[in-house]
Amino acid sequence: IVFIRSGRKDYLFYSLYVLCLWIYLSGTSLRLYELWGGFNKFHRWFTGIIQVVINLCYVAFVSYYLETKKYYPLLNKAIKIVIIALTGIVVLCGMAYLTEIYQIHLYALDFQRLFMTVFAVCGMGYLLIYGKNKLSYFIVFGSLFYLTGALACLFLFELNYMIVGGVFEIIIFAFGLTYKFRQEQKEKTKLRREAYANKIKALRAQMNPHFMFNSLNSIQYLVAKNENEKANSYLTKFSRLMRSVLESTFDEKVLLVDEIKSIEAYLTLEGLRFDNSFEYEVTVDDSVDKFSVEIPLLIVQPFIENAIAHGLIKKEGKDKLVSIVFKSEENLLICVIEDNGIGRTAAKQKKPVGLSMKKSRGIDLVYNRLKMMFPDFNENEFIAIEDLQDQNNEPVGTKATIKFPMS
The missing domain is CATH 1.20.120 (Four Helix Bundle (Hemerythrin (Met), subunit A))
Structure with a gap:
């Protein structure tokens, strides 16, 4: 079979x-x-x-x-x-x-x-x-039993010796096949894990340049407006942020508390870029221990970028807020990024400030990273993006929810 x-x-x-x-x-x-x-x-x-x-x-x-x-x-x-x-x-x-x-x-x-x-x-x-390897021992000991039984049968004229030797050999060979099968399965599992790790590293290698490009693009935008002091301050904070990111570049995950520091640093940079025209808040629910829970590096940043560039900046007035909430639910870590911007429909009709209208690759990269890091998790539940509306069905912002197993 x-x-x-x-x-x-x-x-x-x-x-x-x-x-x-x-x-x-x-x-x-x-x-x-x-x-x-x-x-x-x-x-x-x-x-x-x-x-x-x-x-x-x-x-x-x-x-x-x-x-x-x-x-x-x-x-x-x-x-x-x-x-x-x-x-x-x-x-x-x-x-x-x-x-x-x-x-x-x-x-x-x-x-x-x-x-x-x-x-x-x-x-x-x-x-x-x-x-x-150990496979050779199964052959040696199995063959030894049968050879002993066969020689005993040949010289003592008693078939039972060969039968006993043959039975022992068959049993040993069966154990040998089982052992080999398990070793091959372990090796396949190991190779799959290594493949996942390599793919994740490749995706992260794409995400880091993506993050760096957007930040450098912001610096270029400030320089083009002759706001050199802002550009200098931005560059200083950006270098500190990149240092912390690069120090964790070989880690698949980072502590939530460290990721929050990176998020706040990024939000500070974006605030400098846009004249502090929006506010932000980062909240961690009491059910989550930010000092022990780990989170994939730079997993939230692309959603924050979209919330600011596509939702808040084109909104009239001063009431602009992006909130990031971390909470847990049945062994899942949930991150909710919500803004009170103009919504996705209106954002599609307006070119974001300082950014192209190309589809954000950051979210695609996040999805692919999560899919490879958690292959047993339902991939359709990783990311959900919802358009928020008021009682009159007018857009009042966007909410992005990221879910993945908590570790």
Whole structure:
């Protein structure tokens, strides 16, 4: 079943090996020989041939299980020679059966037993010395049990020894396959995590330049208006902010208290840029411990940028406010960014001050970061943006809500 689902050949040859070994060891007790009319020449020939087939399946299983082509080139060459030799013996025994020269059949089987015994002993010794991982031990100990049982059967003429050895070998190989499967799953999980980490780093690498570009664009805007003192003050605060951001650039998350400091620094910069024409407030609910809760770096800044540039700046009057609230709800950290600006519909009709009308990439980057950082979380609940209206259905601002698992 596993082979059908995964196409893995080590499972295929393990299954064939177990099947052929079962047929060989159980043929007499289950009276399988009656299928071809009792103990006749075909039965004797088949009993000999299936031993060769068992060994063929065994070496093929070892080859794919240990991935000898990749990890054990010398053993892989030896296995190829064994497969060629065993295939030749099958052909030779077939010719002996057709020509009724049974002596050739017996000589071929005796050679096969000696040949496989030497190969098994040398192979086990090689794996004990040069084994690259624990997989080799499953092959060594499983083969040792079967080889001991087979030799005991050969010299003591008691099939039960081979049966016991075969059962132990099958069990050990089964444990070996399970162990390999689990190790591969662990490796896949590790690689997926590394891939997520690399993607997140790449997205953050895009977000930092995005943040820097907007800030430098603001400085350019102030210089263009000949407001050099403001530009100088802005540049000083910007450099301090960037220093704190760069110090955390290798961290996937930062403490909420540190992120709030960055948010307040950014809002101060935007206030300088726009003549302190708006107010802001940052609130942390009592249910959230800002000194222990962590948050992805720069996850809120793009929404604040949109609230100011698209909502507040084009609003008439002085009543301009953007509020940022952090709260928790059922193991989720929720950040709500709300402004009392002109709303998204009106904002689309007016070019934001100092900014282009291109769609903000910052929010897209935030969404992609959250999706990769929390792959098990419902991605449709990460970000929600709502247009606020009064009783007369007139726009009175915008509310953005960000949700993600709290850590």
